Amino acid sequence: MTHSDAMIYLLSPMPREGTIHLPIIRFSLLPITIDFSKCDTLMFTSKQAVKSAEALNPEWKKYPCLAIGSATAKEIESLGGKVVYQPKSFYGETLSQDIVIQFQDKKILYLRPKEVSFDSKIFLAKAGIELQEQIIYETSCIHYEKKEKPGKNAVIIFTSPSTIHCFLKNFEWDESYTAVVIGKATKRHLPIHARCEVSDTPNIDACILKAKSVASHKSLLLKLS
Incomplete structure (x- = not known):
């Protein structure tokens, strides 16, 4: 990866190939x-x-x-x-x-x-x-240090309103981020000006596919700029 690549972060508890795992919630x-x-x-x-x-x-x-x-x-x-x-x-x-x-x-x-x-x-x-x-x-939310915040132009996959709430408890939203959300109910919890794409179907596989498409487009724009 170079500075002109858009990184994909997955916030759900289980890691998935092709994403950077940033588990933000835990279940009890x-x-x-x-x-x-x-x-x-x-x-x-x-x-x-x-x-x-x-x-x-x-x-x-x-x-x-x-x-x-x-x-x-x-x-x-x-x-x-x-x-x-x-x-x-x-x-x-x-x-x-x-x-x-x-x-x-x-x-x-x-x-x-x-x-x-x-x-x-x-x-x-x-x-x-x-x-x-x-x-x-x-x-409940998992705590992170500020230095662990996703870098500029990250594509961040949110799989529930809880993942959004916990992310925003840890990090300030960066205007260069693009959110990929699992559905419209989750989208409503994003910061009002956040760039966002809704998954075509409400599951993590579809979220990852959408995120890869968004990241590819962002990376191309970054390389051209």
């Missing part, structure tokens, strides 16, 4: 018992929630699951669970409307992180669906 299980007594269907919005449920109580696999996102669906199936619904896109209001139409008679338990980007419970309540919730894990 909450010391709870999952109560399945009043539900007949589960909802997951992240693969970390599925992993957390597995660690807390493998009995979750007995229930049909609503899976938000392809990575979530894969995690459910890889652990032996059954996916009965997976939306084409996860944008809070569209998702909630689908649930109202297809699962109005179900008792849904949403196994979730402490913080979420869209409050499905409130939205569904307006449509007469009482969504049960249990917080099973939380996210």
Whole structure:
């Protein structure tokens, strides 16, 4: 790499080839018992929630699951669970409307992180669906020194609102950066003037593909300047 190359930073916990790994969040299980007594269907919005449920109580696999996102669906199936619904896109209001139409008679338990980007419970309540919730894990920020800040013209992949919040707790946003975000719900948490591209599909592989395209274009412009 030279000074005229745009570096790609991935902020999610797991490293991926072709990126500089800068894990910015960590996950912690909450010391709870999952109560399945009043539900007949589960909802997951992240693969970390599925992993957390597995660690807390493998009995979750007995229930049909609503899976938000392809990575979530894969995690459910890889652990032996059954996916009965997976939306084409996860944008809070569209998702909630689908649930109202297809699962109005179900008792849904949403196994979730402490913080979420869209409050499905409130939205569904307006449509007469009482969504049960249990917080099973939380996210916290990893601390970095200022000297570890990504260099000028970096392309930075954000996979959740939490990764944005934790990045901005550590570093000031540089106007030369370009963000690649996993979806529109995440984009809303960026600094207002940040340059941004939204991934074509909401998964990390698609984010990396988009980031490589952006970085290639930026590097070419830098070499020509």
